[in-house]
Every structure is written in structure tokens, then in C-alpha cells.
Amino acid sequence: QSALTQPPSASGSPEQSVTISCTGTSSDVGGYNYVSWYQQYPGKAPKLIIYEVTKRPSGVPDRFSGSKSGNTASLTVSGLQAEDEADYYCNSYAGSNRYVFGTGTKVTVL
């Protein structure tokens, strides 16, 4: 039951795009379309920004998009804004009533 692998950090200038990968196995990311992404500011609870690989909850800007290929899911933030500077975590259903989170990625807006 290992954590999903994310890069520790990612960065981009305002208006640029940044993509965060989330690599698992065929038992989690590759086996289910239940991959979600969360944004977390320091001292705050996580907030859902992508669910079921590609879907956005209401109120989440369309700058955020998700995708998946094989055992790797990705989150892309287009048109980076200062308020996008935060930690991002992926999550996947892993079968047998278990979840697994990613290791987390700190996004910096340069």
C-alpha cells in the first residue's frame, strides 16, 4: 500500500501552465477511474478540485484539468495565478475499501 508518486515541487510564471504527475499501479490509478485531486493551503483543510479523473466541481476554475494514461494521472493548471500557489495531492481508490494518496506537490508561482 505505497503512496502514489508525485514530484515534490513544480513551478511556473504567471499565465504559464504546470502539470503534476501522479504515478501508481494497476491496482489503484490504473485500475479505477476514481482519481481525485486536492488543493491545500498552509493551515487549511484540503479542497477538492478534480474528481473521477477529469471532472471539476462547481466553482473550480476551468484552468484546472485532469487526465490519466495507464498508471499515471496528471493535473494541469493553465494560466497560473498567484492564488494557485499551494500543495496538491492526488488520491485514488485502491480496491478493498481503501484509498491511497499521493506524496504531494508544492506548486510555486514565480
Add this chain to the structure above:
Amino acid sequence: EVQLVESGGDLVQPGRSLRLSCTASGFNFYGYAMHWVRQAPGRGLEWVSGISWSSGSIGYADSVKGRFTISRDNAKNSLFLEMNSLRGDDTALYYCAKDTSGSQYYYNYIDVWGRGTKVTVSS
């Protein structure tokens, strides 16, 4: 307003026990799976345990299996986590979280989080 409020966090000695509670409001608690997720200081999110709406299906992370027990009381809109044989690496902020799944057999995704309750394990 959908809300989850955790309580029960405390400073506790290694080897001791602690019980966390989460009170839900603003939604039909009995209809959804629920989870505990923790975050150690300066670290990432770790899923701890989940329970289906009926308590018929329960899952645990390997790191807590055999030591922690999740339960719920749908009549009282409450979720619990009984933590035994606590260790230093259990020190974390524990979040209560709501799933969107109404199934016995799988989870979908977490859509609502509480603010967390702090557990510190230290002598």
C-alpha cells in the same frame, strides 16, 4: 451548510488509547461512506480508515491495521476512531472526511473535509 466537526484530539503517552469523534450536519449522514485522513506535521495526507454507510464494509491503512477501529452511529450523525497502542508516528492532524459513495463495495472521492483534530503522542 455541510459541516464536519472533529473532536477528541489530545496529548497522549505512547502505548495509550484515544477516541476521536466527528459530528456531521447539513447532509444525510447515513447515505455516505466516511473516512479518517491524517497529516503529520510538515508531511502529506495519509488515508487512515474508511467505513461504508451501513458499516458493512471497512478498510484500514496497513500502518494502523490492528490498532485503530473505525465506527459510526447513523442515528447520531457521528463517526468515530478508536486508537489503541499509540506511537509517536501517529502524531498528526486527523481529518474527518465525507465520501460521495453510497455503495457498500467501493469509494468514489472525498468531497467534504472537517478542520481536523490534533493528536500528539509523546512521553
